Amino acid sequence: MTDIGSTPDMNKLNTVAGETLFKRNMKLFASSKLSLFFSAMAIGFILMALGAPLFAPHDPNEADLFLRLLPPAWMEGGDWSYVLGTDALGRDVLSRIIYGSRGSIFIGACVILVATTVGVLAGLAAGYLGGWVDVVISRLVDILLGFPYLIFAIALIAMSGPGLQNIIFALAYKEWVIPCRVVRGETLATRDVEYVEAARAMGASKRYIMLKEILPNILSPVMVVSTVRMAHVIILEASLSFLGLGVQPPTASWGSMVADGRSYMLDEWWLSTFPGLAILLLVLSINVVSQGLRDAFDPKFHD
Amino acid sequence: MTDMLKVRGLVKHYDTRRGIWGKLTGNQGALVQAVSGVDITIQQGKTLGLIGESGCGKSTLGRAILRLHEPTSGTIEFDGVDIINLDAEAMKAMRQKMQIIFQDPYASLNPRKTVRQIIGQPLKIHGKVSDAEVDGRVQEMMERVGLKVGQMNRYPHQFSGGQRQRIGIARALILNPKFVVCDEPVSALDVSIQAQIIELLAELKRDLGLTYLFISHDISVIGYVSERIAVMYLGKIVEEGDTHTILNSPMHPYTQALLSSVPQVDRTGVTKDRIRLTGDLPSPVDPPRGCRFHTRCQYASEICKTDEPLYQTVSGTHSVACHLVGNSG
Amino acid sequence: MNIPVLEIENLKTCFDTRDGMVTAVDGVSLKVNKGECLGIVGESGSGKSVTFGSVMGLVKKPGFIAEGSIRFNGRELVGLNGKEYRRLRGKEIAMTMQDALTALNPAYTVSNQIIEVLLAHDDALTGSRRSKKKQARGKAIEMMQLVGIPAAESRLDDYPHQFSGGMRQRIMIAIALSCKPTLLIADEPTTALDVTIQAQVLELIADIQDKLVMSVVLITHDLGVVAEYCDRVMVMYAGQIVESGPTRDVIDNPQHPYTQGLLNSIPRLSDLDRKITPIEGSVPELIGLAEECRFMGRCLKATDACKTLIEMRDNGVDHQVRCINAGMVL
Numbered sequence: 001m002t003d004i005g006s007t008p009d010m011n012k013l014n015t016v017a018g019e020t021l022f023k024r025n026m027k028l029f030a031s032s033k034l035s036l037f038f039s040a041m042a043i044g045f046i047l048m049a050l051g052a053p054l055f056a057p058h059d060p061n062e063a064d065l066f067l068r069l070l071p072p073a074w075m076e077g078g079d080w081s082y083v084l085g086t087d088a089l090g091r092d093v094l095s096r097i098i099y100g101s102r103g104s105i106f107i108g109a110c111v112i113l114v115a116t117t118v119g120v121l122a123g124l125a126a127g128y129l130g131g132w133v134d135v136v137i138s139r140l141v142d143i144l145l146g147f148p149y150l151i152f153a154i155a156l157i158a159m160s161g162p163g164l165q166n167i168i169f170a171l172a173y174k175e176w177v178i179p180c181r182v183v184r185g186e187t188l189a190t191r192d193v194e195y196v197e198a199a200r201a202m203g204a205s206k207r208y209i210m211l212k213e214i215l216p217n218i219l220s221p222v223m224v225v226s227t228v229r230m231a232h233v234i235i236l237e238a239s240l241s242f243l244g245l246g247v248q249p250p251t252a253s254w255g256s257m258v259a260d261g262r263s264y265m266l267d268e269w270w271l272s273t274f275p276g277l278a279i280l281l282l283v284l285s286i287n288v289v290s291q292g293l294r295d296a297f298d299p300k301f302h303d
Numbered sequence: 304m305t306d307m308l309k310v311r312g313l314v315k316h317y318d319t320r321r322g323i324w325g326k327l328t329g330n331q332g333a334l335v336q337a338v339s340g341v342d343i344t345i346q347q348g349k350t351l352g353l354i355g356e357s358g359c360g361k362s363t364l365g366r367a368i369l370r371l372h373e374p375t376s377g378t379i380e381f382d383g384v385d386i387i388n389l390d391a392e393a394m395k396a397m398r399q400k401m402q403i404i405f406q407d408p409y410a411s412l413n414p415r416k417t418v419r420q421i422i423g424q425p426l427k428i429h430g431k432v433s434d435a436e437v438d439g440r441v442q443e444m445m446e447r448v449g450l451k452v453g454q455m456n457r458y459p460h461q462f463s464g465g466q467r468q469r470i471g472i473a474r475a476l477i478l479n480p481k482f483v484v485c486d487e488p489v490s491a492l493d494v495s496i497q498a499q500i501i502e503l504l505a506e507l508k509r510d511l512g513l514t515y516l517f518i519s520h521d522i523s524v525i526g527y528v529s530e531r532i533a534v535m536y537l538g539k540i541v542e543e544g545d546t547h548t549i550l551n552s553p554m555h556p557y558t559q560a561l562l563s564s565v566p567q568v569d570r571t572g573v574t575k576d577r578i579r580l581t582g583d584l585p586s587p588v589d590p591p592r593g594c595r596f597h598t599r600c601q602y603a604s605e606i607c608k609t610d611e612p613l614y615q616t617v618s619g620t621h622s623v624a625c626h627l628v629g630n631s632g
Numbered sequence: 633m634n635i636p637v638l639e640i641e642n643l644k645t646c647f648d649t650r651d652g653m654v655t656a657v658d659g660v661s662l663k664v665n666k667g668e669c670l671g672i673v674g675e676s677g678s679g680k681s682v683t684f685g686s687v688m689g690l691v692k693k694p695g696f697i698a699e700g701s702i703r704f705n706g707r708e709l710v711g712l713n714g715k716e717y718r719r720l721r722g723k724e725i726a727m728t729m730q731d732a733l734t735a736l737n738p739a740y741t742v743s744n745q746i747i748e749v750l751l752a753h754d755d756a757l758t759g760s761r762r763s764k765k766k767q768a769r770g771k772a773i774e775m776m777q778l779v780g781i782p783a784a785e786s787r788l789d790d791y792p793h794q795f796s797g798g799m800r801q802r803i804m805i806a807i808a809l810s811c812k813p814t815l816l817i818a819d820e821p822t823t824a825l826d827v828t829i830q831a832q833v834l835e836l837i838a839d840i841q842d843k844l845v846m847s848v849v850l851i852t853h854d855l856g857v858v859a860e861y862c863d864r865v866m867v868m869y870a871g872q873i874v875e876s877g878p879t880r881d882v883i884d885n886p887q888h889p890y891t892q893g894l895l896n897s898i899p900r901l902s903d904l905d906r907k908i909t910p911i912e913g914s915v916p917e918l919i920g921l922a923e924e925c926r927f928m929g930r931c932l933k934a935t936d937a938c939k940t941l942i943e944m945r946d947n948g949v950d951h952q953v954r955c956i957n958a959g960m961v962l
Contacts (some may be wrong), residue, residue: 145447194411198474201371202425203395272389356826357797404803463914464676487755493675494853498897498910520826523856527908550901564831566856568883569902570894577835584796 007099025220028296033104035292041285049101056095057081060252064090069268085270087260087289093270096252097278103246103253104282108234116226118172119179124210126180127187138184149174157245162207167246171233182225187219220297227290231283238279254279306380307482307514308368310343313377315367333588337363339538340377343516345531347481350508350515352529353624354522354561358584359535360517363436365484370394370515382481399429402475406487408467418445419455420562422473429478444473448503452512465496469503476507482514489524501528522565524623526550534558537595540614544621554623556600568628574590594626601626635706637815637847638664638687638725643700645679645686652919656682656695658871660816661944664815668840669848671862671879673855673894677915678868680851684817686726689717705814726808730820732800736792743788746772753811775806779836798829802836809840816841817849822857831898833863855898859883867891870915870926873944877951887953889931924957933957 010260029035048055058081073080084093126137153170160166191197191214199213239254240246249256254275261271315338337360345351355361356366367374370386376502386397405411412421422444423437432440448469459467468488475483485504489497496568508515519525525532526546533543534555542555553559560578580599585591591598597607606626614624651665655748663888664670674680685691685822689712704725709717721727737745746757750768757764769788776784779802781842792800801821808816818837822830838861840847852863857878858865867877867888875888886892893911900906913930925931925938937956944952 192404194407195413197366197371197401198405198411198471199413201369201398202478203398204424204428208428212414216415242400301522355830388814465914494855495675495894495897495911496914498908499912501908502898502910522827523899523901526901527905546904550904560828562901564832565901566834566854566860567901568856568859569899569900579832579835584826585830599820 010122024160025296029292031137032110032287032292032295033147035296037284041281042289045101045282045285046105048098049105052099052102056092056098057083057187058092058095059092059276060096060099062091066090067294069264071268072270084274085268087257087271088264093257093274096257097254100252100254100257100275101278103251104237104243104255104279106153107167107171107237107247108230110168111233112226112230115172115175115229116222117154117178119176120215120222122176123180123183124215126170126188127184127193128206128210128214134184137180141180144177147174149236153236153240154243154245157240162245162248164247167237167240170240170284171236175229175233178229179222182221183218186221187214190214191219224290224294224297227286227293231286231290234283234286251268305347306344307347307382308343308345308379308395308516308601309380310341310368311378311380313338313341313343313364313367313379315363315372316375316376336587336590338367338374338539339590341535341540342538343368343533345482345514347518348508348512349531350517350529352525352530352532353516353518353535354520354525355535356520356561356584358537360538360587361535362486364535365403365486365516366516369398369484371403372457386628395429395503399425399478400480401482401484402478402480403484403486404468404471404475404488406490408464408471408491409459411471414459416456417456418450418462422468422477425474425478431443435567441473444477447476447507448473449499450608463496464492465499468492469501472500472503476511476513479511480513482516483515485515487519488517490519490521497524522550522562534561537585537590539595539624540622541596541625542621542623548621554617554621554628555596555625556602556627557596560599577588594624599627636663636665637705638662638849639701639703640683640687640893641701641703643686643702644684644698645682645691645695646698648694648696654918655698655921656871656918657686658921659700660868660871661871662866662873662876664847664849666814666847667841667845668863669838669850670860671858671865672849672851672868673853673865674851674868675853675856675915677870679871680868681819682848684727684819687817688721688725690716690727719753722808722813723811725815725817726811726813726815727817728801728804728808728819728821730822730823732797732804733792734943735804736800738792741791742776742795742803743769743772746775746803746810749807749810756909761809772806775810776803778809778840779803779806780832782915789813798825798833801825801829801833805833805836809844809846812844815847815849816876817851819851820853821850821853823854830857837861855894856871867894870921871918872926872954874927874954876944876953877948878900881948881951885948885951887947887951887958888927888955889933889957890927893930918957 009103012181067086068088070082070086071078072085078085082094086092109259122137126134126266156170157166196209196213199209209268237246238255238258240261241253244256244259246255257275258272261268264271268273317335317337320334341364343351352435353361353364355393363372366372370380374387377387381397381401384397386394389397408531419438419441422441426432426437426440441455445452445455450466450469459470462470488504489500492500504515505528506511517525517528529546531543531545532549533540534549534557535541536557542549542553542558548559550562553562562576578601585595585598593609594607594612597603600607604626610626612624612626614622616622640660640662641656644655644662647656657890660679660683671681672680682691682836684792686697687709689709691697697710700710717829747765747768750771751764754768754771757767763778773784773788776788781787781802792803795803821837822833825833834857837848840846850858852858862879865879865882866873867882867890868874869890875882875886875891882891883895890911895908897911899908916926916929919930923941925934925942928934928938935957942954942956944954947953947958
C-alpha cells in the first residue's frame with residue numbers, strides 16, 4: 001500500500017525494458033562526478049601498473065651514483081629527465097613509483113581475490129547449511145579475528161621467507177573472514193525469503209540454491225566490502241615492505257621506498273613523500289569508488 | 304472420486320529450547336506447536352479452503368504437506384504414495400506433481416532473474432530439456448496466465464503486483480502438477496486485481512484438472528473458491544465440511560464468531576448480534592490446556608478446560624471438535 | 633451543523649520525481665461534518681493516503697501541495713508553519729497509521745509515548761513538570777482502559793513489541809485519542825489485523841466516536857467495513873474522487889463504473905453463487921495524465937465524449953459522480 005511521502009510503484013518508473021537493477025545502479029554510480037573522477041584515477045593507477053615499461057622514463061633499478069639525491073625537476077639543481085628526483089643510489093624516483101605500483105596493486109588484487117573467494121564460499125556454507133558447518137566456520141572466524149594481525153604476519157614471513165606467495169598468504173590468511181561474515185549474515189537473511197522457498201519447492205539442490213539463488217542477490221555488499229578492504233590491504237602491504245618483509249630490493253615497492261627515505265627526511269624529503277603520496281591517492285580513489293558503489297547500490301540512498 | 308491428498312495426524316513443532324544451556328544464558332527458546340495433529344482429505348479436482356487467523360498454523364500446514372518444512376510426525380499420502388518416507392531423489396521427482404503459489408508477489412520472485420528464467424527454472428531443474436523447448440513452454444505458460452510474451456526478458460521489479468503473481472502462477476504450473484497449495488495468493492493484491500487472479504486460478508483449475516489447498520484469512524474469498532472448508536485454530540482443525548454447511552450452519556463457536564465478525568457490504572450499521580470474542584489469540588508456544596479455544600469461548604464449561612475435544616463426524620461430511628457438539632467426553 | 637470540521641477544496645499534491653511530476657492528488661474536494669464518519673475507499677495509487685497526509689502536513693520532499701485549500705474548523709492549514717502544525721497535530725487532529733509496529737517507537741515504553749503526547753498538548757495538566765507527568769500517567773491508564781487493554785496499569789510500562797498486533801493498533805488509537813481530538817483520521821486501521829480483532833477495533837472507534845462526538849475519517853479498501861461503519865463514503869481513483877454520497881446509497885446504487893466494478897468484483901458471503909467480474913486492466917501512471925477520464929481504459933461504458941475533463945456532477949440526493957455516462961444502461 002502507498003504510504004505518505006512515496007509514490008505508487010516507483011520501481012516501474014525508474015527503469016526501462018530489460019534493464020537490470022545492476023545496470024540501473026551502475027548508471028546512478030556514473031552520475032556522480034566525484035565517483036567518476038576517482039574511478040578514472042583508480043583506473044589510471046591500474047593502467048600505469050600494467051604499462052609500466054611504457055610509462056617509466058628510466059629503468060627503476062638503474063643506478064647512477066653520479067646522479068644520486070637529485071631534487072625534483074622544478075627545484076634548484078633538478079633535472080627534467082628525472083622529474084621527481086633520484087634516490088640515494090641514483091635511481092629515478094618516478095620510474096620506481098611507476099614500477100612499484102605493480103607490486104602494490106598486484107598483491108592487493110590477489111589478496112582480495114583469494115580472500116573474497118574463500119570468504120564467500122565459507123559464508124554461504126555457514127549461513128545456508130547451518131549446523132556443525134556453521135559452528136566450525138564461525139569459531140574459526142572468531143579465533144582469527146582475535147589474532148594480532150601484524151605480529152603473526154611478521155612471524156609467518158620471518159619463518160618462510162619473503163617470497164610473493166608468502167606475502168599474499170600472510171595478508172590473506174585473516175582477510176577472508178571479513179567477506180565471510182558479511183556473506184554469512186546476508187545468507188541468513190536471504191535463506192527464508194520466498195523465492196528461495198520456491199526453489200526448494202521445485203526440488204533444487206542445496207548447491208544450486210546457494211550459488212544461483214542466494215549468491216547473485218548478496219553480491220552488492222560483497223563488492224563494496226571488497227573494494228574498501230583492497231585499500232586496506234594495500235596499506236598493509238606497504239607496512240610489510242616498510243618493515244623490510246615485503247617485496248625485496250632491488251624490486252621497487254612503495255612501502256620500502258618510504259622506509260628507505262626515512263633517514264633523508266629533512267633534506268631530501270622527496271624520497272619518502274612521493275611514494276607516500278602515491279599510496280594516499282590510490283587508497284583514496286579506491287575508497288571513494290567503493291563509497292560511490294555502496295550509495296548507488298543501496299536503495300535507501302536514492303529516491 | 305479418488306483422494307488426491309490424505310493427511311493424518313500431521314504435527315509440526317519448532318523446538319528451539321536449549322535446556323540447561325538456555326537456563327544459564329537466559330535464552331530458553333521455546334517449543335512452537337504450529338501444527339498439532341491435523342487430518343485432511345482432498346479429493347481430486349476439488350478445492351479445500353483452509354481458514355484461520357494469524358498463528359493458527361495454516362501456512363505451516365501448507366508447507367509441511369509439501370515437505371518444505373519437514374513434518375515432526377504424521378502421514379501424508381499423495382496420489383496413493385506415502386511421501387513422508389521418500390528419499391531425496393524420489394521426493395524431488397514427486398515435487399513435479401505438487402507445487403505452491405506464494406502470498407507475497409514481491410518476495411516470491413528472484414529479483415536478479417528474468418521472467419523467462421524464473422518460469423523456466425523448474426524445467427531446467429528437472430529435465431534435460433533444450434533451451435528452445437524451455438522457451439516454448441515458457442511462452443505457452445505466459446499466454447495462459449495472461450502475460451505478454453514480449454515481456455519475457457524483463458525483471459520482476461518492472462511488473463505490477465498482479466502481474467508478478469501471474470508469473471508465480473506460471474512458474475508453479477509449468478511442470479503440470481496435479482496439486483497446488485495456494486498460500487494466500489490474493490491477500491497482498493488490490494481488490495480489483497484480486498478478482499482477476501481468483502478468476503485465473505478458477506480457469507486454470509478447470510482447464511488443467513487441478514486440486515487446490517486454498518489458504519486464506521479472507522472468508523469471502525474462501526467461500527467463493529472452495530467446495531469444502533476447514534477452519535483452523537491454534538494448530539488444530541476445529542471444523543470441516545462443505546462450504547454451504549460451514550457458512551450457513553457452522554457448529555463450532557469459533558467458526559460462528561469468525562463468520563459474524565466479517566464486515567459485509569450488505570449489512571448496515573454496527574450489528575448488535577455480532578459474537579464478540581474477548582481477549583487476544585493465545586500463542587502457539589503455550590496453548591491453553593483442554594480445548595484450545597476455551598479461553599475465548601462464550602460457552603466454555605468445566606470439561607472444556609481440562610479435556611481436549613475429539614474431532615468427530617457430526618453428519619455426512621461435516622466434522623467438528625467441540626464438547627458441546629456431538630457426544631464426546 | 634455550521635461549519636464542517638474539515639473542508640478540502642481542490643487539493644492538488646504532487647511529487648517531483650526523477651521521472652517527472654507525479655500528481656498523486658488531483659483536485660480533491662470534500663467535507664467532513666461534526667460527529668460523522670466518512671469512509672474513503674480506494675486502491676493503490678488512488679491518492680487516499682496522500683490526501684490525508686496533506687491534511688496532517690506530513691507530505692515531505694519531493695512532495696508538495698501545489699494548489700488548494702484545507703480548512704480545519706474554518707482555519708486554513710495550507711501554508712501553516714511547522715510550529716503551528718505541531719500544535720494542531722495530536723491535539724485537534726489525530727492520525728493512526730496502518731502498521732502499528734512501525735508507527736510506534738520500539739525503543740520507548742508505551743507509557744512514555746502516551747505521556748509524551750499528553751505533556752505536549754494537554755492544557756488541563758497543571759503544576760510542575762513532575763506533577764504534570766503524574767497526572768499524565770493517570771490519564772494514560774484511563775486511555776488504555778478505554779481502548780480495552782487488559783491490566784492497563786501493569787502493562788503501561790511494556791514496550792510495543794510485547795503487545796500483539798491488535799493491541800498495538802489499540803495503543804495507537806489510545807495515543808491518538810489521548811487529547812480528545814475533534815477529528816480522527818484512521819488510515820487502514822484494520823488491514824493488518826485478524827477479522828475478529830478487526831471487529832473489536834472498529835467497534836471501539838464507533839463507540840468512542842459516540843461518546844466524544846468526534847468526527848472520523850476511515851481510510852480503507854474494504855467496502856464491507858465502509859458499509860457497516862461509515863455514514864458517507866467517497867470513492868477515489870487515480871488521484872480523484874469519482875463518487876461520493878451516503879453509504880447505503882452508493883453501495884446499493886453505485887453510479888460510477890469503477891464503483892460498480894469494485895462491487896462486482898468482491899465475493900459476498902450472502903450470495904456465493906454470484907459470479908464475480910474482475911475489472912480488467914490496471915491503474916494508469918500518475919505522470920502526465922491527459923485531460924480525460926482516467927478510468928476510460930478500463931470502462932465498459934466509455935465513449936468518445938469521455939475524452940475531456942470530467943467534473944463531479946450531482947446524481948441524486950447528496951450523491952455525486954464523476955461520469956457523464958452515469959445513467960447509461962449497458
